[in-house]
Amino acid sequence: MNNKELELNSINLRKNILKYIYKAKAGHTGGSLSCTDILNVLYNKVLNVDPDNFSDPDRDRYIQSKGHSVEALYVTLANRGFFPESDLETLCQYQSHYIGHPTKKVNGVEQNTGALGHGLSISVGEAIAAKLDKKSYRVYTLLGDGELPEGSNWEAFLSAAHYKLDNLYAILDYNQQQITGSTQEVMNTDSISDKLEAFGWAIKEVDGHNLLQLEDALNSGPVENGKPNFIIAHTIKGKGVSYMERVVKWHHGVPNPEQYEQAQKELNESAALI
Amino acid sequence: MELDIIEEKDLIMGKANQEVFSQTLQDLAATDKDIIVVTSDSRGSGKLVPFGQKYPDQIVEIGIAEQNLVGVSAGLASAGKKTFAVSPACFLTARALEQIKNDVAYSDNPVKLVGISAGVSYGALGTTHHSLHDFAVLRAINNMIIVAPADNFETEQALRKAIEINKPIYLRFGKKPMPNLGESNQCFELGKGRVLESGEGIAIIAAGETVYPAWKAAKALEENYDVKASVVSMHTIKPLDTDLLEELATNGKPIITVEEHMVNGGLGEACASHLFQKGFKNPFQIIGIPDEYTVTGSQVEIFNHYGISPQGILKVAVELLKI
Ligand SMILES: Cc1ncc(C[n+]2csc(CCOP(=O)(O)OP(=O)(O)O)c2C)c(N)n1
Ligand SMILES: [Mg+2]
Numbered sequence: 035m036n037n038k039e040l041e042l043n044s045i046n047l048r049k050n051i052l053k054y055i056y057k058a059k060a061g062h063t064g065g066s067l068s069c070t071d072i073l074n075v076l077y078n079k080v081l082n083v084d085p086d087n088f089s090d091p092d093r094d095r096y097i098q099s100k101g102h103s104v105e106a107l108y109v110t111l112a113n114r115g116f117f118p119e120s121d122l123e124t125l126c127q128y129q130s131h132y133i134g135h136p137t138k139k140v141n142g143v144e145q146n147t148g149a150l151g152h153g154l155s156i157s158v159g160e161a162i163a164a165k166l167d168k169k170s171y172r173v174y175t176l177l178g179d180g181e182l183p184e185g186s187n188w189e190a191f192l193s194a195a196h197y198k199l200d201n202l203y204a205i206l207d208y209n210q211q212q213i214t215g216s217t218q219e220v221m222n223t224d225s226i227s228d229k230l231e232a233f234g235w236a237i238k239e240v241d242g243h244n245l246l247q248l249e250d251a252l253n254s255g256p257v258e259n260g261k262p263n264f265i266i267a268h269t270i271k272g273k274g275v276s277y278m279e280r281v282v283k284w285h286h287g288v289p290n291p292e293q294y295e296q297a298q299k300e301l302n303e304s305a306a307l308i
Numbered sequence: 309m310e311l312d313i314i315e316e317k318d319l320i321m322g323k324a325n326q327e328v329f330s331q332t333l334q335d336l337a338a339t340d341k342d343i344i345v346v347t348s349d350s351r352g353s354g355k356l357v358p359f360g361q362k363y364p365d366q367i368v369e370i371g372i373a374e375q376n377l378v379g380v381s382a383g384l385a386s387a388g389k390k391t392f393a394v395s396p397a398c399f400l401t402a403r404a405l406e407q408i409k410n411d412v413a414y415s416d417n418p419v420k421l422v423g424i425s426a427g428v429s430y431g432a433l434g435t436t437h438h439s440l441h442d443f444a445v446l447r448a449i450n451n452m453i454i455v456a457p458a459d460n461f462e463t464e465q466a467l468r469k470a471i472e473i474n475k476p477i478y479l480r481f482g483k484k485p486m487p488n489l490g491e492s493n494q495c496f497e498l499g500k501g502r503v504l505e506s507g508e509g510i511a512i513i514a515a516g517e518t519v520y521p522a523w524k525a526a527k528a529l530e531e532n533y534d535v536k537a538s539v540v541s542m543h544t545i546k547p548l549d550t551d552l553l554e555e556l557a558t559n560g561k562p563i564i565t566v567e568e569h570m571v572n573g574g575l576g577e578a579c580a581s582h583l584f585q586k587g588f589k590n591p592f593q594i595i596g597i598p599d600e601y602t603v604t605g606s607q608v609e610i611f612n613h614y615g616i617s618p619q620g621i622l623k624v625a626v627e628l629l630k631i
């Protein structure tokens with residue numbers, strides 16, 4: 035995919051996220067739209083994963099710690115050929131494998147997540163294993179900023195630095211909102227970069243909706259040799275739909291028919307501008 | 309076979325139990341400034357947004373950190389605050405289990421643990437969001453009372469009693485509106501089952517949101533087979549009302565237990581264990597979630613799939629009664 039195609043693909047993914055949330059009448063809308071560009075870049079420019087041979091032990095690992103943004107993951111996996119997109123017609127329905135959080139029953143999903151504060155520790159384990167086995171695969175994980183107060187994350191931050199896991203990339207979806215309100219109001223984690231630096235991580239800050247910046251940060255070698263990588267992706271919750279952007283209630287809001295039409299229209303207009 | 313089963317529309321629906329909980333707590337907090345609610349980005353799902361607006365000094369927000377939520381609650385309770393730690397049952401009782409065991413139960417800090425959206429209330433959000441283990445793990449902890457109210461009446465009563473007794477306690481609520489069951493029995497005592505119907509044919513013992521389908525099954529059994537069932541809301545899972553259990557078992561009639569929990573370690577196994585050790589040999593069947601990757605669906609779809617439904621309970625009753 036060239037840059038223009040990649041930009042268009044982000045919009046296509048956002049349209050699909052909304053399509054399937056609308057159909058399932060459930061989903062985590064705001065957080066899925068906020069990490070769409072990150073997933074688009076990961077799966078189309080960064081990760082060495084093969085839909086037809088996902089279990090390859092040398093594959094890069096992507097573990098979505100903020101499992102609630104599963105719609106973004108599912109549509110990206112479908113888009114990359116892991117399963118037919120039409121499978122998502124059954125999202126959250128009786129007996130479907132496509133439940134409202136990532137599950138390994140779905141081809142391409144690395145770990146079952148959904149309870150926050152688990153992905154980073156599992157990623158540390160995968161990254162230690164790569165070092166032990168002298169394998170060159172990398173481990174990527176996506177964290178929510180509201181998720182950070184889970185104590186397990188801080189245990190994992192320590193161990194990643196202790197084991198000098200420069201093959202580990204933790205990406206923070208830094209939209210500064212959670213369910214109750216802003217992360218600053220609910221449980222302040224400022225300054226996150228200072229904290230992570232003190233914990234021995236190498237920090238890089240990017241615009242989480244700038245595909246080139248994301249690609250550069252996620253593809254280039256370790257930010258610093260011997261240090262785990264913390265990529266702070268500045269994002270907007272609900273990105274791409276005017277009335278959803280930065281509006282907390284869209285965390286798990288489902289659009290009504292008029293809102294759905296308007297969202298699709300806005301995304302089509304954005305596509306036309308590319 | 310087409311069976312007559314009482315329709316939802318024939319009953320007067322109440323509210324979701326967790327809504328009644330938050331409303332009642334808000335009422336009590338008006339005059340009791342020692343009441344403190346502790347939340348983990350959970351005030352929305354706990355219906356506590358109005359509480360927070362009205363009594364900002366009586367709510368402590370912890371953020372998404374359930375272990376810290378329970379530890380902090382233990383400290384608040386130890387300092388004399390009537391502390392309610394409110395979080396989805398799945399995270400509260402799994403993530404913070406060691407804090408519950410050591411800081412609440414073992415250290416005897418009278419935290420009121422409130423598990424919201426319990427069981428499979430979160431439906432298609434899947435296993436991470438289900439609490440089908442909470443009775444089992446909490447039953448294995450000394451000094452922990454476990455209560456799963458069936459209806460709005462029991463919910464309000466359980467909340468008041470929890471404040472009164474000032475002991476470690478776990479209150480488990482769902483988010484589906486519940487009708488008021490057992491108009492004839494408006495008695496509530498912790499540790500005492502609430503008998504909603506008395507009958508000599510069979511006994512159905514249920515807890516929480518499964519009492520309602522159990523009650524419907526009993527009605528259908530009477531209507532279609534002329535068998536009268538006892539229906540008990542065994543709201544207190546621990547300590548279990550063993551006196552009532554033995555009383556129900558005395559004439560040898562079949563016993564069915566129903567719960568929104570794994571069969572492993574739940575209400576049914578607690579009842580079976582007691583009765584078997586006392587020498588009872590009643591026909592006995594536990595209805596709950598089996599040990600498997602839970603089917604995807606809404607709460608009702610999951611219930612129906614595993615027979616936690618009027619039809620499912622009725623079918624088991626007919627089998628046990630051999631009618
Ligand atoms: C252990 C745990 N506690 C609570 C929740 C419920 N929950 C789901 S999403 C969410 C807010 C997450 O906020 P954030 O991490 O900032 O995600 P984003 O803004 O990217 O959607 C909460 C509290 C959960 N899934 N897991
Ligand atoms: Mg956030």
